[in-house]
Structures are given as C-alpha cells and as structure tokens.
Amino acid sequence: MVFSDIFFLFEFLPIFLVCYFAASKTPAKNIVLICFSLFFYSWGEPVWVCLLLFSSVFDYFNGRFIAEHKDEKKAVLGVIASCTVNLSILAVFKYSGMLVTGINGLLSLSLPVPDFHMPIGISFYTFQSITYVVDVYRGQARAQKKYLGYLLYLSMFFQLVAGPIVRYSAVSREIENRSVKIAEFSDGITRLIMGLGKKVLLANSMGAIADELLGFDGMPSSVLAAWAGVILYSLQLYFDFSGYSDMAIGMGLMCGFHFPENFNYPYISRSATEFWRRWHISLGSFFRDYLYIPLGGNRRHQLLNLAIVWFCTGLWHGASTNFILWGLYFGVLLIIEKKFLLKVLESLPKFVGHLYLIIAVIFGWMIFYFTDMSRMGACFSAMLGKNGTELTDLLTQSKLQSSLWLIMAAILLCTPVYKAVSDFGHRIAKNTKGGFAVVSAVKMIFLLGVLFLSFVSLSAGNYNAFLYFRF
Amino acid sequence: MKKSKKRLLAEKEQAAEKVYQKRHAVYQRVWIVMFLSVIFFTGLCLALLNRPTVSERENRTLTEKPELTAENYISGEFADQYTKYFSDTIPFRDTLLNLSSAFNKLKGIDSPTFYGNVAVVADDQGNSVETNIPVTGTEPTGTDPLVITRPEDDNAVTEPPVTETVTETEEEEEVKDIAEFSHNGIVVDSVKMYGDNAGVMLFGGSKTCGTRYAELISDYKTALGDEVNVYNMVVPTSAEFYLPKKFRRFSASEKDSIDHIYSSYTADVIPIDAYSEISAHTDEYIYLRTDHHWSQRGAYYAYAALCKAIGQTPPDIDSDYETLTKEGFVGSLYTYTNDITLKNSPEIFTYYKPKSEYTTYYYDYKTLESKGTGPLFYENVSGGNCYGMFLGADALHTKIVTELNTGRKICVFKESYGNAFIPFLVDSFDEIYVIDIRYFGRNAVEYIKEMGITDVLFLNNAFAANTNSLIDGIEYMYTYDYGTLDSEEVAEVRQYMATMTTAAETTDNADNSVSQ
Known part of the structure; x- marks a missing residue:
C-alpha cells in the first residue's frame, strides 16, 4: 500500500486510528501498530512479509547476542552476521539481476538472469536493521529485550516503505513508552x-x-x-x-x-x-x-x-x-x-x-x-x-x-x-x-x-x- | 521610569502569548475534530454508498470487485485488483472527474492542449510514423482485434444471443474506436468547427504505408479482372480542414497523402476524388466536432463523388432524405481527452435516412451464419453511442438488398468511417455487401467472385490508409487460403455462402431476426 491512495487515507487510516486509540497502554498500542503494519506491508505482496519477519528475528537475536557478550571480542560476530545477512538479502533481491547481467556481459556467458519482484521498502528496513545492531554494539542503544518491540521498530508502516531511515537509538525509548499530546x-x-x-x-x-x-x-x-x-x-x-x-x-x-x-x-x-x-x-x-x-x-x-x-x-x-x-x-x-x-x-x-x-x-x-x-x-x-x-x-x-x-x-x-x-x-x-x-x-x-x-x-x-x- | 515601561511591555507580550497559547489549544482541538470527521465521514461514504459499475462519462465498464480467495491474496492479485476497484468505482466518480478537469484548467494559462503523442509528420521511411497511428492497435485486452475475430481463432468470443448482438457489439465498438486513434495527438483548445468547440486529431501519414495500401488494392484489381470495377476512395479527416494555422506544422497534409496513394496504383483501380467534393463544403456540418468520425453529411459528399465516377446523380441531401437528429452527442475525442470544453459543447447528431425500400441482412463475420434481418439505423442509441447507429456498429457483416434494378452489386471494404456512408448506396446498387477490413475472415477475392459482385469499393479515412495494421487486414483477406481450414469447415463456409446468395430472402424468419 502507499500513502497517496484513497483506500489508505480514508479506510486504513481511520480504522487504524480507532484501534490505536482504543488500546489503552503502550504495549497494547504496539500490538495494534504491528498488526496494521504487517497488513499494510502484506497488501499487495504478502510473500515478502516472511522476509521482513526473518530479518527482524535474525537481528533481534543478533542484538541479544551482542548484549550478552558485551565487552567481549565475540560481540563483533553479531555485527558481522547482521551485515552479511542484510546486505545479502539486498544483493539477492535488488541487485542479482544487475549482477548476473554484468557477469554475462563481461564473460560473455548466458546465465539465466533472475527476475525478482523487488520487495517494497527492502532498502530501508535492511538499513534500519543494521543501525540497530551497530548501535547496540557501539553501546549507543540497549538491546531490545522483547521481540515485538524490535519487530515494531522494523515494521512501522509510517516509514517502512520510503523512510526516513530511523535509527533505533532515536525511537528506542518511544517504543517502550510514549504518549500522544494534543498539540x-x-x-x-x-x-x-x-x-x-x-x-x-x-x-x-x-x-x-x-x-x-x-x-x-x-x-x-x-x-x-x-x-x-x-x-x-x-x-x-x-x-x-x-x-x-x-x-x-x-x-x-x-x-x-x-x-x-x-x-x-x-x-x-x-x-x-x-x-x-x-x-x-x-x-x-x-x-x-x-x-x-x-x-x-x-x-x-x-x-x-x-x-x-x-x-x-x-x-x-x-x-x-x-x-x-x-x-x-x-x-x-x-x-x-x-x-x-x-x-x-x-x-x-x-x-x-x-x-x-x-x-x-x-x-x-x-x-x-x-x-x-x-x-x-x-x-x-x-x-x-x-x-x-x-x-x-x-x-x-x-x-x-x-x-x-x-x-x-x-x-x-x-x-x-x-x-x-x-x-x-x-x-x-x-x-x-x-x-x-x-x-x-x-x-x-x-x-x-x-x-x-x-x-x-x-x-x-x-x-x-x-x-x-x-x- | 524607563525600566517600568520595559517591564510593562514584556508583561504585555507575555499576556498576549498566554492568550495566544490558550486560543491555539482550542484551535488544535477544533482542527483535530474537523480532520477526523472529514476522514471518517468520507471513509463511511466510500464504504457504504453505492458504487457505479459503468462510467457514462468515459463510456466504459469500471473495474469489478475481486473475490477474496487465499490464493489471490497470497499472490497479491487481490490487493491490486481491490485497490483498482476501490478508486475506479468511487461514488460520484463522474462528478469527481469533472472537478478534476476543472482543477487542471486552473493550473496554468489556458493554452492549446495536446493530448497524447503528436505524430511525427510524414517521412519517407514510414516506420517511425506508423507506430504513432495504430488504427486497430491497442484494444483494451492488448491483443490485435484482427486476430480475435478471425475464423481460425477457436477461442473467439462466444456468440451472444441474436437479440443482444447489436447492443453488445456497440459497446465493444465504442471502446475499439477510441483505441483506434488513442496514440495520436489531439488538439482541443482553440479549435473551432462550425463556430463551436471541437477536437481535432493530428495526422501523421507515411508514404511507405500509402504505397503498400495502393499496391494491395491494385492486387485486388488484378485478381478480379476486367469484369469487376475496383474503386478506391481515401477520405480526409477533420484535421485537414479545421486545424488552426498555428498547429499546421504538427499535422501532415492528408491531401498529399491521398494524392500519393492515388498515384501509386499498379493496376487499373479507379480513384474516387472525395477530397474535392468534401473540401467544397467545409462550411457545412460535415465532420463531428467531438468525435474522430465524419458526420453523415460529410459521408454524403463522398457518396456524391462516387456517383460522379459511376455516372449517376445523387439524391439531394436536403430534400430527398428523412432528416432526423439526436441531441447531446459527445463523442470519442472527449472520451479520450476528458477535456471539459468538449463535454460542455455537445453536438446535435444528424442522420439522413434514405426514402427508398431496402432490406438489411446481418451475418456473423466469423462463421457467416445468418443473424436475420435488422434495421440499417439502430435509432435507439444515445449519448456517446450515436455513431454506432449505422449498421449497428461494425461488428456484423451486412448485406443490403434494394428494389433497384441496375444489375450492379457493390462490395464495400471499410473501417468505421464507412458506416455513415453505406446507407446512401441503397439509391445506387441492387445489393450492397459491407465488409469491415478488421474483422472479415475469408478470402475476399473468392468471396467477391462467388457473390457475383460487379463493383468493389475500398473506403478508408486517411489515417486508416496509412496504418499498417489495417493494411495487414486488406492483405490478410487477399491471401487468405481455404487450405488452412479442414475440409469440413470449407464445406460449411461454402454452404453458408451459397445460402447467402440464393436464399437470402428466406432466412428472414421471426425467431431469427435482429431485434432492436
């Protein structure tokens, strides 16, 4: 779904607002937000929700791993794993066509060119995932204890599709607790x-x-x-x-x-x-x-x-x-x-x-x-x-x-x-x-x-x- | 003293700020309530109000609501379809479209609006040009309509019940006709015809296409021999006469194109000079202002040109016909451009019914199966459909039998321009066979011989005669070989043809007649 769409503006958004403000506390609000975000993302390309979920689970565990091995040399492994996997996802889904065409051209081969329909927002959320793991490693943010908290960060529909690329450290506190002011x-x-x-x-x-x-x-x-x-x-x-x-x-x-x-x-x-x-x-x-x-x-x-x-x-x-x-x-x-x-x-x-x-x-x-x-x-x-x-x-x-x-x-x-x-x-x-x-x-x-x-x-x-x- | 003044000012400022903040808090609440009411109310309306299924304004069926299944949800098709359906069938759609056009007018200075691509003006290669003018090119399905209706296509549209044939095809026709020219530049603003707003489609033209067209028609003449007269008439469109001077350089000369075609025959084809006849009457209502077709009056002058060539005198257009009108006609140029000035300038669609006696028979293009008799003018049309009145649009092969006794039978190969022209022929020929170049799926030369036709007329507008896909149709009918059908089918075809020539009159039974 995109924001500049009548269905989004006049159906999705009002229903979301009702549910969001019907939920009383932040954790309940978070659940509502996750559900709507996943629905938003799955509208049109449900398969790629799996990729998003995979990325979130993987980096959630990377974050946990780094937190557990804080100040040890091992911790860097979490960063390496995260960067490798996230960049590989990007490479496969976004660049494989270009890569294979390039190789074919250089070596005059005719390998089949993969034709993935690029998952929407992939460039944004893989980068966000990297900021999380790196921020935790650098000690600029605390690792998220709850998986849902992390999933929320990654999948929030506001910025899922086209940014901004929000760093984990910028919203980590608001994920736990936030209030909406009338102003x-x-x-x-x-x-x-x-x-x-x-x-x-x-x-x-x-x-x-x-x-x-x-x-x-x-x-x-x-x-x-x-x-x-x-x-x-x-x-x-x-x-x-x-x-x-x-x-x-x-x-x-x-x-x-x-x-x-x-x-x-x-x-x-x-x-x-x-x-x-x-x-x-x-x-x-x-x-x-x-x-x-x-x-x-x-x-x-x-x-x-x-x-x-x-x-x-x-x-x-x-x-x-x-x-x-x-x-x-x-x-x-x-x-x-x-x-x-x-x-x-x-x-x-x-x-x-x-x-x-x-x-x-x-x-x-x-x-x-x-x-x-x-x-x-x-x-x-x-x-x-x-x-x-x-x-x-x-x-x-x-x-x-x-x-x-x-x-x-x-x-x-x-x-x-x-x-x-x-x-x-x-x-x-x-x-x-x-x-x-x-x-x-x-x-x-x-x-x-x-x-x-x-x-x-x-x-x-x-x-x-x-x-x-x-x- | 000074100090207290300063303090006084600061206090005043503070008080003002306080009042402002208080008021602003009220403003914010009002604004929130207002916004939420707007999106909730709109959301409810969109969800609950009846949704239109057809758009009169655009003359098309709107997207249907998709059915939700696990399969199409996972593939994402449901979401795509649903989003499309949701915005396509929005309540008050036509009103909203009008508002949008009105808004677009405010975006800048009212200046000539071109719609679509402006065709490249005539070249000698032809290649870059004809891509801009697909006469039958883009059907909504994206396939070539020529193929769809050919007999070897087993998956062709299933037969609608006879009584519905005409209404069904009318709609199809409308869509196709728009598609015909949809890739051409259309000029709307500052074009005036007969003192009112009008649209004009820019002409591209290609010598290569023109040559090919002329040579193919010559092939027909060669194949048919001396017993059959072959006439060719390429008629100009409104661009030729009504395009304002400042746009002339975007449009090639149709006169040049027609002259080129007429000088490229390789056999004894008789050219009909419709151009001179039409151009002598440009102050009369000879073209539709909001549609890419000519009016029936324009077609009459083409008929007059034919009469001159075959040595007849045409009846008088103003006294010898029954003149009827339909109000509120807004045609294809509007449908394509959505230009509000066209919508606001509906025309009176005038048609001329011959007073002589005749009977019209309809046949399926694919099977040549008889559809019985029907009217020549389907007068219950309205709105944007008026041009579809003649022959019930293009979709059926038509034969008209008159009560004359001239010994002449004519076969007309045409596209939709021909439709308005055909009725005039009832005052000149015993039998009139009408074949739409885009749909006929038989060998035309054999067909002409079989029917004992004495005169063959190719009637096309300048766009069509310069368009490869249409010329392909002419070639197809020329080279079509029975051999591609199996023997049973050939027998069937021959039987149908025999039925047509010998027992045409007897096919007229009540069950089988095309009803209005």
Missing part, C-alpha cells in the same frame, strides 16, 4: 496533509509533464523541452520524496513518535556539500556514520572513502549503472568542493553558489532519470543545444503554459516561503485584534482544500507514479 497530534495532521499535497498536487503534476517531455524517441523536441523536462523531474523528486517523508513524520507524531527530519529545503543550498546535508538527511547520515567513519573518515585515505561512500549511495538508489554514475558524480563534486571550490564559492556573491548548485543538481537528476545511456546522451546534448536542436517548440510551450501557475508555485515552495508565511500568520494571530480567528480559519480552509483537491485528483486516477519502488 502534536494536531501538528501531525497538518504535516500529513501538507505531505499529501506535495505528493499528489505538486509531484504528480510535475512528474506527468516531465515524463511527457523526457519520454522522447531519439531526441528531445527542443532545448527547452530537455531543460524543462529535467527541471520538472527535479521538482517531482523533491516533492514526491519530501512529501512522503512529511506524511511519515506526521503520522509518527499522531502516534507519539518523533522521527528525524529528512529534508531541509535542499534546493536552496549553495554547494553540493550543503545539498547533501539537506537532501534525504537520514540516508546521508547513515552512510556517514555507518560507512564513511568506520572506513576511516577524514583520517586516512579520505578520497578512497569518499569514492566508496558515493558509489554505495548511488547503488542504493537502484540497480542500474546510471545510479552508480549519479553517485560518483556527486562524489567527484564533493571532493572538488573539499579541495578548493568551497573556499572559492565563499568568496563570491551568494547567487553564484546557488546557481552552481542548481545546475549541478539538475544535471545530477538528468543522470538519475535515464537508465538508458543513449537517451541520457541525447538529452544531454539537447540541453547543450548540440545537434541543431531547436531552441523551443510549440508543444513544450503549450505544456508548460497549461501548468504555469502550478510550476511557479512548486518552485516557490522549494524555498522556506511556506514557513515565512506561517510565521507571518503566527504574528498576526498573536498581535492583531481578531487576527487569530482569521488566521485559523484561513489555515484550516487551506489545509482542507489541499486534502480535498488531493482526494479529487487521486479519485480521477491521475498520474500517481511511485518513485521509491526502485530504491
């Missing part, structure tokens, strides 16, 4: 609706046009089409992914969980380094804390470490060469920035940094979009205006025009403008006579409007692609 429940709803709107109204609309513009045969129809296609795809990715994270964080709040933020206006960054501190924060910090630093971080062979980390970051996004290229592209940018570019950018006016980052990111997403190298090349040369591509074409113009307001709104919403408006509203509500009622009414009407439009748009069966299936 947080209310904020959670707001967050949920904003996330839904980002996904359904912005990301889906941007994605529909981007796919039309980039779904060319041979060549994009014009320079404009190529640029607009990639820019709209960039917008789609941001709103899709951050919208989904918002919904996860919002529903977490509604149930008493505090998940870490995953996005912080990435497109207003002024360098790739900053971008990665703002984009998919939970993934970036995972690789930092569980790969880069263990490899030696800044202390030894930093370049190699960076290369490995960015190779893995790319690979994590999908089993295809272009994702690896994309990861390495950012790796190279980051290294260049570390060497000298950051200093140069700092001495220049701010807008230079913004411009540089935006262009760098847009080219990055172009690599990310095309799994087919020749089409990527065609798009790239069209963006540079090579091969006599026309500057603009009527069809693209008409497509862009017919969504002009929405595109402008989307670009604006990549900046903290919503936050500024909401702060402004807060000031008015506090300091103006009668301001509170007006601001509250406007806020509610706006949010209900977003909910209503999302509902209409979903029920019309408009474009509703799910980008995370590849991850």
Whole structure:
C-alpha cells in the first residue's frame, strides 16, 4: 500500500486510528501498530512479509547476542552476521539481476538472469536493521529485550516503505513508552496533509509533464523541452520524496513518535556539500556514520572513502549503472568542493553558489532519470543545444503554459516561503485584534482544500507514479 | 521610569502569548475534530454508498470487485485488483472527474492542449510514423482485434444471443474506436468547427504505408479482372480542414497523402476524388466536432463523388432524405481527452435516412451464419453511442438488398468511417455487401467472385490508409487460403455462402431476426 491512495487515507487510516486509540497502554498500542503494519506491508505482496519477519528475528537475536557478550571480542560476530545477512538479502533481491547481467556481459556467458519482484521498502528496513545492531554494539542503544518491540521498530508502516531511515537509538525509548499530546497530534495532521499535497498536487503534476517531455524517441523536441523536462523531474523528486517523508513524520507524531527530519529545503543550498546535508538527511547520515567513519573518515585515505561512500549511495538508489554514475558524480563534486571550490564559492556573491548548485543538481537528476545511456546522451546534448536542436517548440510551450501557475508555485515552495508565511500568520494571530480567528480559519480552509483537491485528483486516477519502488 | 515601561511591555507580550497559547489549544482541538470527521465521514461514504459499475462519462465498464480467495491474496492479485476497484468505482466518480478537469484548467494559462503523442509528420521511411497511428492497435485486452475475430481463432468470443448482438457489439465498438486513434495527438483548445468547440486529431501519414495500401488494392484489381470495377476512395479527416494555422506544422497534409496513394496504383483501380467534393463544403456540418468520425453529411459528399465516377446523380441531401437528429452527442475525442470544453459543447447528431425500400441482412463475420434481418439505423442509441447507429456498429457483416434494378452489386471494404456512408448506396446498387477490413475472415477475392459482385469499393479515412495494421487486414483477406481450414469447415463456409446468395430472402424468419 502507499500513502497517496484513497483506500489508505480514508479506510486504513481511520480504522487504524480507532484501534490505536482504543488500546489503552503502550504495549497494547504496539500490538495494534504491528498488526496494521504487517497488513499494510502484506497488501499487495504478502510473500515478502516472511522476509521482513526473518530479518527482524535474525537481528533481534543478533542484538541479544551482542548484549550478552558485551565487552567481549565475540560481540563483533553479531555485527558481522547482521551485515552479511542484510546486505545479502539486498544483493539477492535488488541487485542479482544487475549482477548476473554484468557477469554475462563481461564473460560473455548466458546465465539465466533472475527476475525478482523487488520487495517494497527492502532498502530501508535492511538499513534500519543494521543501525540497530551497530548501535547496540557501539553501546549507543540497549538491546531490545522483547521481540515485538524490535519487530515494531522494523515494521512501522509510517516509514517502512520510503523512510526516513530511523535509527533505533532515536525511537528506542518511544517504543517502550510514549504518549500522544494534543498539540502534536494536531501538528501531525497538518504535516500529513501538507505531505499529501506535495505528493499528489505538486509531484504528480510535475512528474506527468516531465515524463511527457523526457519520454522522447531519439531526441528531445527542443532545448527547452530537455531543460524543462529535467527541471520538472527535479521538482517531482523533491516533492514526491519530501512529501512522503512529511506524511511519515506526521503520522509518527499522531502516534507519539518523533522521527528525524529528512529534508531541509535542499534546493536552496549553495554547494553540493550543503545539498547533501539537506537532501534525504537520514540516508546521508547513515552512510556517514555507518560507512564513511568506520572506513576511516577524514583520517586516512579520505578520497578512497569518499569514492566508496558515493558509489554505495548511488547503488542504493537502484540497480542500474546510471545510479552508480549519479553517485560518483556527486562524489567527484564533493571532493572538488573539499579541495578548493568551497573556499572559492565563499568568496563570491551568494547567487553564484546557488546557481552552481542548481545546475549541478539538475544535471545530477538528468543522470538519475535515464537508465538508458543513449537517451541520457541525447538529452544531454539537447540541453547543450548540440545537434541543431531547436531552441523551443510549440508543444513544450503549450505544456508548460497549461501548468504555469502550478510550476511557479512548486518552485516557490522549494524555498522556506511556506514557513515565512506561517510565521507571518503566527504574528498576526498573536498581535492583531481578531487576527487569530482569521488566521485559523484561513489555515484550516487551506489545509482542507489541499486534502480535498488531493482526494479529487487521486479519485480521477491521475498520474500517481511511485518513485521509491526502485530504491 | 524607563525600566517600568520595559517591564510593562514584556508583561504585555507575555499576556498576549498566554492568550495566544490558550486560543491555539482550542484551535488544535477544533482542527483535530474537523480532520477526523472529514476522514471518517468520507471513509463511511466510500464504504457504504453505492458504487457505479459503468462510467457514462468515459463510456466504459469500471473495474469489478475481486473475490477474496487465499490464493489471490497470497499472490497479491487481490490487493491490486481491490485497490483498482476501490478508486475506479468511487461514488460520484463522474462528478469527481469533472472537478478534476476543472482543477487542471486552473493550473496554468489556458493554452492549446495536446493530448497524447503528436505524430511525427510524414517521412519517407514510414516506420517511425506508423507506430504513432495504430488504427486497430491497442484494444483494451492488448491483443490485435484482427486476430480475435478471425475464423481460425477457436477461442473467439462466444456468440451472444441474436437479440443482444447489436447492443453488445456497440459497446465493444465504442471502446475499439477510441483505441483506434488513442496514440495520436489531439488538439482541443482553440479549435473551432462550425463556430463551436471541437477536437481535432493530428495526422501523421507515411508514404511507405500509402504505397503498400495502393499496391494491395491494385492486387485486388488484378485478381478480379476486367469484369469487376475496383474503386478506391481515401477520405480526409477533420484535421485537414479545421486545424488552426498555428498547429499546421504538427499535422501532415492528408491531401498529399491521398494524392500519393492515388498515384501509386499498379493496376487499373479507379480513384474516387472525395477530397474535392468534401473540401467544397467545409462550411457545412460535415465532420463531428467531438468525435474522430465524419458526420453523415460529410459521408454524403463522398457518396456524391462516387456517383460522379459511376455516372449517376445523387439524391439531394436536403430534400430527398428523412432528416432526423439526436441531441447531446459527445463523442470519442472527449472520451479520450476528458477535456471539459468538449463535454460542455455537445453536438446535435444528424442522420439522413434514405426514402427508398431496402432490406438489411446481418451475418456473423466469423462463421457467416445468418443473424436475420435488422434495421440499417439502430435509432435507439444515445449519448456517446450515436455513431454506432449505422449498421449497428461494425461488428456484423451486412448485406443490403434494394428494389433497384441496375444489375450492379457493390462490395464495400471499410473501417468505421464507412458506416455513415453505406446507407446512401441503397439509391445506387441492387445489393450492397459491407465488409469491415478488421474483422472479415475469408478470402475476399473468392468471396467477391462467388457473390457475383460487379463493383468493389475500398473506403478508408486517411489515417486508416496509412496504418499498417489495417493494411495487414486488406492483405490478410487477399491471401487468405481455404487450405488452412479442414475440409469440413470449407464445406460449411461454402454452404453458408451459397445460402447467402440464393436464399437470402428466406432466412428472414421471426425467431431469427435482429431485434432492436
């Protein structure tokens, strides 16, 4: 199941909330949450529940093992076992097709290429499982005594499918005991609706046009089409992914969980380094804390470490060469920035940094979009205006025009403008006579409007692609 | 003094904050209650309200509720189907779709909307072009409709009871017809026809296809010899005349395409110049505004062109026919684009019934089994189905016997454009045989000889004549060999054919007649 689905929003969620709040104490709430999560996950692909259960049982015991052998050398065995098994699961279900195709190509064999339907969310929960075992090993978290407690951590439907990658240490206390505050429940709803709107109204609309513009045969129809296609795809990715994270964080709040933020206006960054501190924060910090630093971080062979980390970051996004290229592209940018570019950018006016980052990111997403190298090349040369591509074409113009307001709104919403408006509203509500009622009414009407439009748009069966299936 | 002022301000600020917090707590409670009521109420409505099974707006049957079994749950099929069913059959679906279209209009500046892919404008290779214009290409099932209805396909659709034949097929026809052009660019905004909103489908065209089409028809002429006249008429579509200037470069010239076909014959095929006749009347209502077909009036001018070629004078369209109308017709271009401007501009569907006497016989395309007699115009159609009125859509092989005595029998090979045209022929021929190129599963040359046909007309629109899958149909009927049937089947076919020629009149018995 996905969040941007009428069945989820208006049947699953209400029924879940009733059951969840009917359960009085945290342990009972946990059981409800587990049951609904397993149902959520099994909706569509029940077989893979077994894999999730297996992973949870295995790492639960790894955690116990490490706790029992604390301060002994043996404890590391638990970490090794966990990493081996989790990464093997990923390798088999996500990368085996790519691996075998690669081997076939290299050795000119014709081994049968396995064709697994990749289990949803596998990239997220295997990583979460690793954070648990490693955190316990490092003494940053206590091993979970109850299996159900651990299963809850791993299977919680809010973040099961598309993150954020929540570390065990971040929620371990809330798994045992948590309470829902009215203020947080209310904020959670707001967050949920904003996330839904980002996904359904912005990301889906941007994605529909981007796919039309980039779904060319041979060549994009014009320079404009190529640029607009990639820019709209960039917008789609941001709103899709951050919208989904918002919904996860919002529903977490509604149930008493505090998940870490995953996005912080990435497109207003002024360098790739900053971008990665703002984009998919939970993934970036995972690789930092569980790969880069263990490899030696800044202390030894930093370049190699960076290369490995960015190779893995790319690979994590999908089993295809272009994702690896994309990861390495950012790796190279980051290294260049570390060497000298950051200093140069700092001495220049701010807008230079913004411009540089935006262009760098847009080219990055172009690599990310095309799994087919020749089409990527065609798009790239069209963006540079090579091969006599026309500057603009009527069809693209008409497509862009017919969504002009929405595109402008989307670009604006990549900046903290919503936050500024909401702060402004807060000031008015506090300091103006009668301001509170007006601001509250406007806020509610706006949010209900977003909910209503999302509902209409979903029920019309408009474009509703799910980008995370590849991850 | 100063100090106390500062303190006073701070206290004031504090008080304001306190009041705000208090109010905000109320706001949060109200907001929670409001949100929960909305999702619970919506959830209840979605669960309890009656769900539609068909969408009038889109003219299709909606997804059915899947049955829950252990097997399909484990395979995940149930969940997929159920999710699809749940959103597809949402109560007030059509209203919600309208709202969504209205919302889409607000997304930007009202500018020309293209739907679907814009066909690549004519090339000389033809390959990249024809992929954009599958006339029969994408049926909902994803299989080729040509194959489905061919006789060697044993799994072909089971026969519906005779009385239901026509209504059943009408629906099928509607879906197919939309699919016919669904891969083409459609322009809606700023297109005006006869002073009202309209949609136009962009034409691609391919010389390679055109050549192949012309050569195949020439093969028919060669095979049929001098006793049979073979006519070919390729008719333009509305894109040719009504596409606004600024979109011209997205659409190839149908005139060029037709001229190319007419100049590529390898035998003595008689070209019918419908183009000139039609283009002289573009201020009349000759094309449907919301549908990809022409109107019957447009078909009349094509008929006039045929009359010119065979030396007859056609009856007058405004006085010699019974003119009838259906209101509220919104056709396939709307169904495909869901464009609200088309929905809001329904047309009056006008049709012309010949006043002369005739009888219409229907036969199954697969078996040639008689379905009895029926009306030529199925007048109980309404809404988006109006074009399906002629011949009860395409699904049956049709023979019309008139009371003329010209000694001429015509066989028309057509796609759905032909349907509106056929009725006019009752004033020109003794017998009219109608064969839809997409469904006929016999050797057409033998069939023509067997029926003693004197005139053969290929009637296709410019899209169809440039589409490989349709041309495949023409080739199929040409090369079709009885040898692929076993002897028993051949005997059966011959018997049916014999029945048709000799005892057509006697098959008309009450039990077997196609009822309206």
